[in-house]
Amino acid sequence: MVCLLVATKADPASIGPASALLSLCSSWTRGPDIDNNPSYRTRDVRMIHLQDKIVYEDFLEQRWETVTGENVSEIIFMSRHTAASNRPALTVHPIGIPHLEHDANSPAGGKPGRASPPNSRIGAWFRLLKSTAANNNLLPEFEVTLEATHHGPWTEVPAMFVEIGSTEDYWRREDAAATVASVFMKGLGLDGDQAVGCWSEEIHAGEKVLLGIGGGHYAPRHTDIAQKDGVWVGHLLSGYSLLMSDPGANVKDYDKIEGTWKEAILEAVSATKRAFPGGEVVAHLDAIVTLKFIFWVVSGLLRLLELHCMCATGLFSSHHPSHHRTLTNSNDEVLCAHQVHEIRRGFLPIWLPVCIC
Template identity: 30%
Template sequence: MLAVVVSRADEASVHVGEHLRETADWTETTDDSRPDADGGGTVYRTDEAELREFDDWHLELDGVAEAFDDPDLLVFASRHAGETDELLTAHHTGNFGEAEFGGEAGRFARACPNAQREVVTALAEHAPEGYEVGVECTHHGPTSVGVPSMFVEVGSAEAQWRDPDAARAVARAILSLRDVAADAPRENGSRRHLVGFGGGHYAPRFERVIRETDWAVGHVAADWSLSALDEWAETDAEREAVLERAFDASAADYALLEAERPALESTLERLGYRVVEETFVRETTGVPLELVEALEAEVAPVEGGLRFGDPATAAERRTDWEVVEPPADLRSEAAGIDAEALREWVASNALAFGTEQRGTVVTGPFVLPPETTRDSLVSALAEILRRRYDSVEREGDELVAREEAFDPDLARTTGVPEGPKFGKLSAGEAVEVDGDVIEPERVQRERIRRFTL
């Protein structure tokens, strides 16, 4: 069940609450067990959602989930204040350092990474013209809510707080969460959750991940948050405890860094978390994490060039495959003829494949599913070779490619001087030498290349 918190101290929150009640059919009941100021009084309920109003500011509402009837997810409908013009945003709550604005120092509320991912999508869908949609770093309380939670906000000044279109957009986005789980499904003992580190208060890299991949983001420590952590923590152990709390409150085992931070990366890896690049996040989108782990162990990590093909995203569970290392000269020749065609075939037929130069050059090995044989790989490479050679045939354990090619020595014996006429003959054009017309065929020899399979 979705719990929605409206603060009467927050003008924007009140307006969002009004549009929430207009957008869905609610049943009103009275809760006399709590003061009206603390979520009692009139309670609004609709399918899988409950809305309560409070007098205090949101960031002062520690333990607020207790006011609701067994919620799974809680959203604070709130305003955003800043110098960012028209903005709809979402973020989790907590403090990497001192608790200047609610909550406890070095503590975090339980994040809802999957729900945040969904609400950002919904905000983008419903945002009025001129409004941007973004996410923010973790930067204020409360730190003790009781269930996974986040703020969903309209900003960034009075004109936007009073804008009915903006309030309606936020209301619709919040209501879209009624059947959404706080967390992504568990896979291979983990989840597609990231803790973010670095960057500014507004987090475009992490927003990009949320909107363009199937990974979700929990708590985010901006550059200033990490500085605040360093200032607040008196010992390395205390600092590491805060980092571990951020991962625990995000239900995450992976970290994504905005920029290189060797010391932080080393600390996170020592604590047992995997630091990944955005390339990893994008390349593993749609690929079961169990398969990712297995193929990284057998071939190479994604950061080392492993890439996944279309079969890796198939719904069925993959447990068997063959790792094929194509002959280097054959693979290189095919790539030289048509690198795009080679990559297209591999991406369409292989579970995964090795690359170099940050994923731009296909090198192998190729991880083939049972339905794709080594012979089909050889056939695909042969087909690419036929674009250059006159014939390409398999002869036993060899692939034999033949072509009639310009032979400079033959050209010299016919009296053709080196220079432009060599170029014309090589391109298949006849030339004239001392009144004699030299056809290209006269200066060609059969060239044979053999590729051992």
């Protein structure tokens, strides 16, 4: 089994770290061409340099296996990151578009309605990326963060993206490329030490794996949890991936909350379980919503997780002044039957649900 690294010459934030990694490790040798794309090999790591956009390069593991006969255990992509803020950033994220309907068009690759298994290294490499960036004096200029699950390509083996953002000046920064290359060097064990973030069912069975649900694209509250040593990170579904219709008068009927939110969550759960065999997937809910919608959003999420025997923890906040031990709306109707603990953060009441199964 080999780990496949993927870079593209069309992206300076991709080929830059890839070239730096080739320079860091002297044991690389030239491998076979894959669809006329050059490849490189060292130990159990392989690297391919593509010509075009990565997000449309589906089934890379199968294409590699067809040419080389080697089975691919995981794929890690090097890529640029774009953001409206143009803020310099180093990011890590899983891939997939589980919130889209299966017959929808995908503007950024991937298979609509599906999520590839998240690479088990996401949490550990996020922490490694942050510490390496600090050692290389990229902080606080660069923000180091997780991103929610998004875009393609489609792969059936665990995958993740490591990105440099957010403008061309930063994509071409040699110190950023060197930082990412150092993370790959250490994270893959190419420096002679033990590799970082490898999941073993024999060793890690029963350990908890975070499945993030809700929040913004940069998953700040899920990221807070992921910063702790030993936290495994699966898929991260942002609020915009939870497409729900207001059930109106049917607010208490879970099945009346339409949209692709249920399918997206169940696909993310399934993919995360495949990536962490023997692990306990725990949903971390970031439901920062207005009181108008908190009842049906939160109760719908909890009901879905309860039906599928998952545990849930998370933060629910609102401007409601009540100090009830259960979540209530403005009419003091109980939002969910599960016992909750209330804690305080500033002037906002925040509730932390107990395990629901």
